[in-house]
Amino acid sequence: MSIQLASIDLNLLLVLHTVLTERSVVRASERLHVTASAISNGLARLRTLLGDPLVTRKGRGIVPTPRALALAPALARSLREMELALDALPFDPPSCARTFTLAVADAGQLTWGPRIAARMASELPNARLRVVGIDSLVSLGDLSSGEVDLHIGLAGRGPGLHVEPLLEERTVLVARRAHPLRGRRLSARALGELQHVGVEMVPGKSFRDVVGAAYARAGVRRDVVMTVPTFTAAIAVVAECDLVTTLPASLAEGAGTRLGVRELDAPFPSHTVKLALCWHERTHVDPAARFFRTLVRQGVLGRGS
Structure with a gap:
């Protein structure tokens, strides 16, 4: 039987993972801060979707079925990866291996490019810098497309666009x-x-x-x-x-x-x-993107702040 993930309430997978970990409906309800009946109802919905009992009672505890035991490692791994992805871990510049794309005219590439490159080598040694011309904002799409992280140029306007005055040239x-x-x-x-x-x-x-x-x-x-x-x-x-x-x-x-x-x-x-730094809302709070903006700002202005 083929099951589409979109047809499953993902909260039910968390319920199953917790029941399998605690080996108890009551302890699972306490851990998830819901009633025991809510846990039982969730298991019942999963049994219908998966066509398997998943767990059976044994005394005051439960015993997983072979299908549940097969699912347990994948559930644990997936939920742990999701926790790590959602966890606000401190940004570590030396270990950042991301590729940043900067759109700037060739004049800026010649005058500020060497300073920006030097700062990249010093502060983001494992990252990569991709520099493109202003015309790339047309060929690659605007800043909302995800292709360009930061633009130095004439201030633009648009939904979700952040503009920071940089300098007057x-x-x-x-x-x-x-x-x-x-x-x-x-x-x-x-x-x-x-x-x-x-x-x-x-x-x-x-x-x-x-x-x-x-x-x-x-x-x-x-x-x-x-x-x-x-x-x-x-x-x-x-x-x-x-x-x-x-x-x-x-x-x-x-x-x-x-x-x-x-x-x-x-x-x-x-x-x-009047030139400005321009970026999209999608990277506004991203720690790596914020660090990159600071690095570029310092490189252009030729100072450490």
Whole structure:
């Protein structure tokens, strides 16, 4: 006879386990804080479901049937595993072997990635870090899907989303080292004559649009002649021609010279982008996820708290 687990009240399995452990209906009722009649009724329901007496009376105690004895080890093991899973055991970072997924733009991967990796190696030595681009929030699903644990970027909105302000990142306009306008103080008119490479990491919510809004507020028309999905792609293009692009200042200062670009002297549209840590309610109270968020926060901010 095939029995579907969904057809069984799981409390009945706890009743059977306790009766088999105590070898007494009365002691089982005391342990489970219910009446003896409730235990007897539970056993009766199980007998009907399983087609077996399960236990028979012997004096003041009970004797398990062969079927009950066969079930006893599986019941004990399953209930113990469930207890361990539900028990709020202290989180032990050195023994954590989980894989954490962080979604962050390539600028953050270059500037904060090494610091985050160093902290992972020091504080979560057995864990794994998977870093994906912002576009992965589209291809893998949003933070509620379970594919991404933490996102660093522009603050989002949505059901169950937690957002923690992280830092304000200044942006700068950069060009190749030998650009004709390098070393000159640019006027609004000169800025309006430049041709730009825009960075659009996620369609419909792009860094390009944020920068464009800053230009618009300054009254300067921004001529975007090329759009790329990453900051490093924008740098690669700008380093080889007279196009310009806007980068986070930390990337321009930390790797710009090495990658072949330098900041232009422009009165605007330097502005700040507010970045946040974003995660879903599903991991909000999880000890490992909370530890990982602290580790990433410290890595980005470059401090121990």
